[in-house]
Amino acid sequence: MVAARCHERILTSRTAPNDGIRLGFYDVIPSLLEAAPFHTARIKQMAIRLGFALLMFAASVRCLAVEPSTLAGPYKLVARDFTGNGQRDLAIGFHDLGLLSLAEGNGRGLFQHRAITPLVSSDNKQHIKRSYNLAAGDLDGDNRPDLAVGCAGVTSHLVFVVKNQGNGSFVVKNQFATESDAKGVALADLDRDGLLDLLYTARGTGRTGDLTTGRLHLRRGIGPWQFSEPITLEAGISAYYVETADLNGDGFLDILVPNELGRTASFWISPGRSIFKSGARMKRRTVTPSGFRINDVRARDFTGDGHLDILTANWATSTVSLFPGRGDGTFGTERLMPGGKHCVFFAVADFDADRDLDFAVTHWTEDFASIFLNDGTGHFAPRTDVKTGLGNYGILAFDANGDGHVDLVTANYRHRSTSLLVGRGDGTFAKAITTNRSFQSTPSGFARDLRSR
Secondary structure, three states: OHHHHHHHHHHHOOOOOOOHHHHHHHHHHHHHHHHOOOOOHHHHHHHHHHHHHHHHHHHHHHHHHHOOOOEEOEEEEEEEOOOOOOOOEEEEEEOOOOEEEEEEEOOOOOEEEEEEEEOEOOOOOOEEEEEEEEEEEOOOOOOOOEEEEEEEEOOOEEEEEEEEOOOOOEEEEEEEEEOOOOOOEEEEOOOOOOOOEEEEEEOOOOOOOOOOOEEEEEEOEEEOOEEOOOEEEEEEOOEOOOEEEOOOOOOOOEEEEEEOOOOOEEEEOOOOOOHHHHHHHOOOEEEOOOOOOEEEEEEEOOOOOOOOEEEEEEHHHOEEEEEOEOOOOOEOOOEEEEOOOOEEEEEEEOOOOOOOOEEEEEEOOOOEEEEEOEOOOOOEOOOEEEEOOOOEEEEEEEOOOOOOOOEEEEEEOOOOEEEEEOEOOOOOEOOOEEEEOOEEEEOOEEEEOOOOO
């Protein structure tokens, strides 16, 4: 079938300019066979069939040359009980393939591959090249976590809303086109009506053919799999991720977005229940780290004063910035610290059981993650590096093996693996257990790549 499809493309493109050699090969061979002298008609027919078989083989070789198999590794992850076994599983997205995979957890630190779900547009025509961030939430009231996935396709950019089937697979229930790569995505109840709303970004890099700046889209949840028309807000250059948190203590979630090609992290203070009526007038505010290319932003109480602070990963300058919150939606003077080379994404938790929040950060060009332990006031000890697979990007912090201590799981898209770092409860971690999670595109779909590296 591959050869047939490729041969069909060859035949339909014969009039392409500068294609004389290919045209000669595919046209002249059958003609020569037809005209050549043979002792019997049967031998002649066999030769013609052989000639066409060679044609089809050549077409398949050409297809493989034009469309090589794409290998991809884990990019971002979400940990929830997707299969209903009472344990957290891993839903994994892949940067270079439009694919979700599900690794089922056993509660003891093992995550075994269960299923894959190719991401395909509703008309089955749009091939998805890559998936970015994932967000989980129950969108239809069946007590199973579903997903929103930001993606990039061949001809457009899409956000998929997918239903959890409970068996490790997902099915697309809705999709929304964006004007640029759908980098950031979140599910949150912004107006506190009991329904999850959908938030996502159109990246906007300012590069040729792209938006000059990023956009943030807010869609109100109006029922299972249904969302309102969007409120659209200007979000700064390269809107890369979406975080929600109550920055001013009014009981409603506010919104934060890092600007990955800029020097700011953007945030919006919610007007509350009226957000979907007056939200279009929300003012974009910013904090400005000393670093450059702000890849991630998190809002947590690191200083222990009851107010949420802002933490940013500034990957181009390999630094991390902390802005102490005042509790009213404003923030104090930056605290800058070295973050390790090309630091990109955070996981926040109490790693050493001292009742304050620590954080870990990944490094997209390196084979280590960095641990920062908090002294309880938002000051951190010099980082400790822990080895992972190469190119760690997404990272999660949760108790993966049921021993009561916080563990880390990293998505290593360059090594095409995940790494589990078992926490000891004192801020240190055991040697990483790294598992191959590589997939490849094939002529018939996707397959696991089980080759060792």
